[in-house]
Amino acid sequence: MTLTTTTEPAIAVEGLSVSYGEVTAVDDVSFRLHRAQVCGLIGVNGSGKSTLFKCLMGLVTAQQGSLSLFGLTSTAARKGKLVAYVPQSEDVDWNFPVSVGDVVMMGRYAHMGPLRHPTRADRAAVDEALERVGLTQLRNRQVGELSGGQRKRAFVARGIAQNAQLLLLDEPFAGVDKTSEATIVELLHDLKDEGRTILVSTHDLAGLPQLCDRAILLHQRILAEGTPDDVLTHANLARAFGPAGTAAATSTEPGA
Numbered sequence: 309m310t311l312t313t314t315t316e317p318a319i320a321v322e323g324l325s326v327s328y329g330e331v332t333a334v335d336d337v338s339f340r341l342h343r344a345q346v347c348g349l350i351g352v353n354g355s356g357k358s359t360l361f362k363c364l365m366g367l368v369t370a371q372q373g374s375l376s377l378f379g380l381t382s383t384a385a386r387k388g389k390l391v392a393y394v395p396q397s398e399d400v401d402w403n404f405p406v407s408v409g410d411v412v413m414m415g416r417y418a419h420m421g422p423l424r425h426p427t428r429a430d431r432a433a434v435d436e437a438l439e440r441v442g443l444t445q446l447r448n449r450q451v452g453e454l455s456g457g458q459r460k461r462a463f464v465a466r467g468i469a470q471n472a473q474l475l476l477l478d479e480p481f482a483g484v485d486k487t488s489e490a491t492i493v494e495l496l497h498d499l500k501d502e503g504r505t506i507l508v509s510t511h512d513l514a515g516l517p518q519l520c521d522r523a524i525l526l527h528q529r530i531l532a533e534g535t536p537d538d539v540l541t542h543a544n545l546a547r548a549f550g551p552a553g554t555a556a557a558t559s560t561e562p563g564a
Contacts (some may be wrong), residue, residue, distance in 0.1 A: 317340045318341050318473070319375070320340050320377075320379075321339050321364075321374075322373055323336055323373035323374070324363060325337070325370060333356045334528060336372075337360065338530070339524060339530060341522070342505075344504070345505055346496055346497070346506045346519060346521055346522075347522040348516050348519060348536065349507060349509040349526060352549055355526045358396065361393065361395075361476050364391070366386065378473065387418070389418045391474045392466065392467030392474070392476070393467075394466075394478060394480055396482070400463075402452035405450065406451055407448050407449060408449050408451050408458075409438070410451075411463065412434045412437050412469050413426060413430065413434050413469070415465075415468070416430040433469045436469075437468040437469040438465055440495060440498075441462070441495065443465060446458065456484055456485070457483075457484035457485045457491075464477070464480070464495065473504055474507070476506075476508075477507070480510070482511070496508070508520070513540060517536040522536075523536045523539040526548075531547050532544040
């Protein structure tokens with residue numbers, strides 16, 4: 309699928325609020341992310357990052373506000389194969405008996421007919437995606453047998469095979485080895501250069517300027533938004549992490 313020519317932003321969120329019972333997860337969040345950017349979403353655990361991702365995918369319903377992806381609803385964007393989601397590791401059943409190749413082929417399901425018989429084009433897309441993430445030799449391995457970094461790369465490959473224009477990556481560097489981290493970072497830059505848009509949550513604040521064009525600091529509400537240098541100020545981080553947590557946050561080692 310070729311990249312859409314719409315002038316609408318890749319993500320447009322206005323006044324989004326989500327609560328689970330009495331607990332507010334996201335409160336009056338508004339932002340726009342334009343195409344061909346890598347944006348880092350940062351904040352403490354429980355700041356609403358995963359909830360925001362699930363709202364963008366239509367997996368969680370907001371009580372207030374609106375959102376669109378390329379001017380479409382989440383459902384329409386998913387049906388149009390425009391968006392792919394790489395969840396946190398704990399959201400995946402790693403005991404499910406599927407191979408790495410099967411996981412990546414799932415990215416092609418929307419391109420197939422109702423019987424989901426892969427065509428030559430589908431197989432070629434999977435082959436290319438596996439090669440780009442360095443998992444060609446592991447395509448027949450059960451996905452649960454992979455290392456943490458390899459698992460993340462498999463799900464990124466699924467998004468590539470899908471030919472998604474927007475990739476949502478929830479903590480892709482958590483528990484990841486250095487090789488996988490470097491592979492993913494390089495790949496995200498390549499995808500951006502191809503015109504794709506990436507929203508990625510990460511705790512690696514030290515590596516944020518090298519990873520992202522833009523950054524959003526979230527703590528239920530958006531505390532700061534802009535370039536990584538604009539967002540990663542001592543004052544902003546103190547608001548999100550507290551004075552004691554600021555030094556620890558800024559000294560986080562990549563992949564930690």
